[in-house]
Amino acid sequence: xxxLISTCAQGLIYAVLALGLFITFRILNFxxxxxxxxxxxxxxxxxxxxxxxxxxxxSILIAxxxxxxxxxxxxxxxxxxxxxxxxxxxxxxxxxYSINIRIMGKANVSLLGKNTVFKIFKDNQISNFVxxxxxxxxxLEILNLFFKTRLGLAIRATGDNEQMMRAQGANTDFKKILxxxxxxxxxxxxxxxxxxxxxxxDINMGTGTIVIALASIVIGEAVIRKNLFLYKLIAVALxxxxxxxxxxxxxxxxxxxxxxxxxxxxxxxxxxxxxxVQKVIQRSVKSVKN
Amino acid sequence: MLRIKNLxxxxxxxxxxxxxxxxxxxxxxxxxxxxxVIGGNGAxxxxxxNLISGSMFPDEGEIYIDNTDVTFMPEHKRAKFIGRxxxxxxxxxAPNLTIEENLSLAMLRNARRDLAxxxxxxxxxxxxxxxxxxxxxxxxxxxxxxxxxxxxQRQAVTLLMATLIKPKVLLLDEHTAALxxxxxxxxxxxxxxxxxxxxxxxxxxxxxxxxxxxxxxRTIMLKxxxxxxxxxxxxxxxxxxxxxxxxxxx
Ligand SMILES: Nc1ncnc2c1ncn2[C@@H]1O[C@H](COP(=O)(O)OP(=O)(O)OP(=O)(O)O)[C@@H](O)[C@H]1O
Ligand SMILES: [Mg+2]
Numbered sequence: 001x002x003x004l005i006s007t008c009a010q011g012l013i014y015a016v017l018a019l020g021l022f023i024t025f026r027i028l029n030f031x032x033x034x035x036x037x038x039x040x041x042x043x044x045x046x047x048x049x050x051x052x053x054x055x056x057x058x059s060i061l062i063a064x065x066x067x068x069x070x071x072x073x074x075x076x077x078x079x080x081x082x083x084x085x086x087x088x089x090x091x092x093x094x095x096x097y098s099i100n101i102r103i104m105g106k107a108n109v110s111l112l113g114k115n116t117v118f119k120i121f122k123d124n125q126i127s128n129f130v131x132x133x134x135x136x137x138x139x140l141e142i143l144n145l146f147f148k149t150r151l152g153l154a155i156r157a158t159g160d161n162e163q164m165m166r167a168q169g170a171n172t173d174f175k176k177i178l179x180x181x182x183x184x185x186x187x188x189x190x191x192x193x194x195x196x197x198x199x200x201x202d203i204n205m206g207t208g209t210i211v212i213a214l215a216s217i218v219i220g221e222a223v224i225r226k227n228l229f230l231y232k233l234i235a236v237a238l239x240x241x242x243x244x245x246x247x248x249x250x251x252x253x254x255x256x257x258x259x260x261x262x263x264x265x266x267x268x269x270x271x272x273x274x275x276x277v278q279k280v281i282q283r284s285v286k287s288v289k290n
Numbered sequence: 291m292l293r294i295k296n297l298x299x300x301x302x303x304x305x306x307x308x309x310x311x312x313x314x315x316x317x318x319x320x321x322x323x324x325x326x327v328i329g330g331n332g333a334x335x336x337x338x339x340n341l342i343s344g345s346m347f348p349d350e351g352e353i354y355i356d357n358t359d360v361t362f363m364p365e366h367k368r369a370k371f372i373g374r375x376x377x378x379x380x381x382x383x384a385p386n387l388t389i390e391e392n393l394s395l396a397m398l399r400n401a402r403r404d405l406a407x408x409x410x411x412x413x414x415x416x417x418x419x420x421x422x423x424x425x426x427x428x429x430x431x432x433x434x435x436x437x438x439x440x441x442x443q444r445q446a447v448t449l450l451m452a453t454l455i456k457p458k459v460l461l462l463d464e465h466t467a468a469l470x471x472x473x474x475x476x477x478x479x480x481x482x483x484x485x486x487x488x489x490x491x492x493x494x495x496x497x498x499x500x501x502x503x504x505x506x507x508r509t510i511m512l513k514x515x516x517x518x519x520x521x522x523x524x525x526x527x528x529x530x531x532x533x534x535x536x537x538x539x540x
Contacts, residue, residue, distance in 0.1 A: 151403045171364075
């Protein structure tokens with residue numbers, strides 16, 4: 001039972017990250033590499049603030065704002081300076097590595113004995129689960145509402161067909177920048193939760209997290225295939241939790257923890273390729289029939 | 291309504307592959323006028339529309355819409371004056387959004403894209419009304435993703451989106467060329483109906499000489515960066531398709 005709850009709690013924290021990446025990778029069609037940097041940024045900023053006795057909730061908020069600044073920079077590099085999407089993100093991510101070390105003053109900051117948002121109940125696991133659940137549900141509902149507004153709809157349409165949105169009078173650069181800011185503040189929030197739950201922030205905490213988030217997104221999409229926007233968000237969150245259970249399972253089967261990244265990459269690759277493979281198979285079945 | 295003065299456009303200027311598309315183009319289109327545009331491949335028809343809509347800027351000259359100088363106004367800013375339909379039916383709609391979401395976006399052309407609800411329930415009856423005029427049964431499929439529609443249906447929705455908020459200028463770039471004959475006739479019929487609006491000027495590019503003469507009230511032919519032929523009224527009525535075709539090939 002304890003394991004179940006702690007795995008769920010972990011999943012909920014990563015669900016925030018997966019939702020953030022869903023905005024860029026799926027809604028905006030923008031492969032945003034900033035994410036790994038802004039996750040660490042959020043984790044570092046929050047850890048430094050908390051270790052200086054700042055209120056944990058306020059620390060999360062401030063960290064989220066710094067995440068949105070990272071998104072802003074990637075957005076400007078891409079839309080105003082016309083640098084390729086993927087490269088813009090990589091540039092910001094690399095720059096953030098140095099910035100994060102400057103923020104922490106060293107490669108990691110411990111939160112041992114400090115107050116965190118997870119310290120509301122006596123039981124650690126229950127706290128992690130309840131707090132993670134509340135934060136995740138609140139953020140999910142905010143996103144759901146936001147993407148139904150005129151502005152949110154315009155962002156979705158920009159990702160879908162930018163040329164059409166410009167012809168419809170929308171400033172698509174602004175829409176992209178805004179989406180990147182929202183996405184990266186989600187990544188930063190996820191980072192704050194990771195460092196608070198593990199008890200420290202670390203300069204490498206973001207490494208490999210994009211693939212984890214992508215795996216979560218595709219797992220979610222494979223499980224829930226509803227078109228309604230709310231269900232898509234829920235699918236992403238559930239995908240993140242499912243991913244944690246899969247990891248828990250394979251580790252128990254005796255997989256070497258250092259092989260996890262390889263395993264995750266393979267799972268993500270298979271699930272990403274699946275729809276296309278299915279199409280090819282269907283087509284060849286048809287041509288054989290003819 | 292639409293005034294183009296001494297427009298010049300050169301691609302790859304001052305480079306070995308320099309290409310002069312327009313040297314000094316002048317064109318004046320009245321309010322409510324429906325002009326068909328013909329010309330060989332590469333004559334600059336699409337470029338003209340790109341310059342009018344702002345997806346490209348000219349090297350020299352001026353473009354006015356209703357006495358507003360729009361020559362260098364960003365595309366999304368002048369979009370409030372302009373409706374546009376492209377040849378490719380995929381270009382005019384957002385495939386992953388529903389019909390009602392697409393139409394709602396078109397309704398917002400002149401509005402702020404703020405935090406009000408994207409789909410205004412009061413608009414839905416209006417959408418149904420407008421969709422039923424298309425005679426495609428789309429009025430009952432408001433929540434269908436546009437990506438699931440056929441090319442002809444999508445182009446009809448695009449045409450509706452371009453004119454839902456009446457633009458001052460409607461630009462149609464071979465908007466029926468990618469459709470099957472039946473959808474083509476349908477879209478042309480719709481075009482004819484929509485362009486009856488007396489407040490809106492229309493430019494329609496077509497490679498079909500017969501359509502060029504039978505639709506609208508004026509036909510221009512682009513050739514060597516100039517308006518080689520400008521047919522109106524009597525001249526146009528007396529012009530026959532084959533004679534124009536000969537002229538075209540010359
Ligand atoms: N962005 C661009 N850069 C360089 N050359 C261009 C560009 N756009 C168009 N051209 C060139 O300008 C010329 C005119 O192109 P345009 O698309 O306006 O022709 P068109 O009259 O629409 O032809 P078609 O009937 O084939 O659609 C062509 O030779 C084309 O190669
Ligand atoms: Mg063309």
